[in-house]
Amino acid sequence: MATEQFSGPIGCAVFVSERSADLSAGLRAILDRAGQGLIDLIDIEVIARGSAGEPTKLELTDITCSPAECAALAGIESGILDTEDLNSISAELTDTQLAVAVVYEDLTLSAAAAAWAKVGGTELFSGGIAISDLEVSLEEGDLQ
16 A cells, blocks of 8 residues: 555556356456465446447446455455446457456555655655557657
8 A cells, every 4th residue: 555655556457258267266366466466456346238339337246256265355446436437348358258346556666765864865756658659659769
């Protein structure tokens, strides 16, 4: 979790699978990363496409996952994904698919931040770089 010394970049990843897929292994991997202190889970949403194409939020218990993973992730919901986000996600789904959206804080540099804070350092910026920007730089040869 963000502290006065460090706030990691906030990321969002959306994964699509068939509704019948067992998502236990992926959910367990997310829980493992959180348990290791590498990420802080902010939100996890399961989204399907309704009969009229509208986004439909599902409960974790509505998908195929082990009871342990579903129970461990229950209640991790911030509402940070708004209607526009949910519409964008559901527009990419077929009727047989669902999406798992994970919003998280990346804490992989928190140990470095703590070490620098001990010697008077402070975090100046935190954020991500859009994949599209990285792709443009790669295509234009700006990256070495």
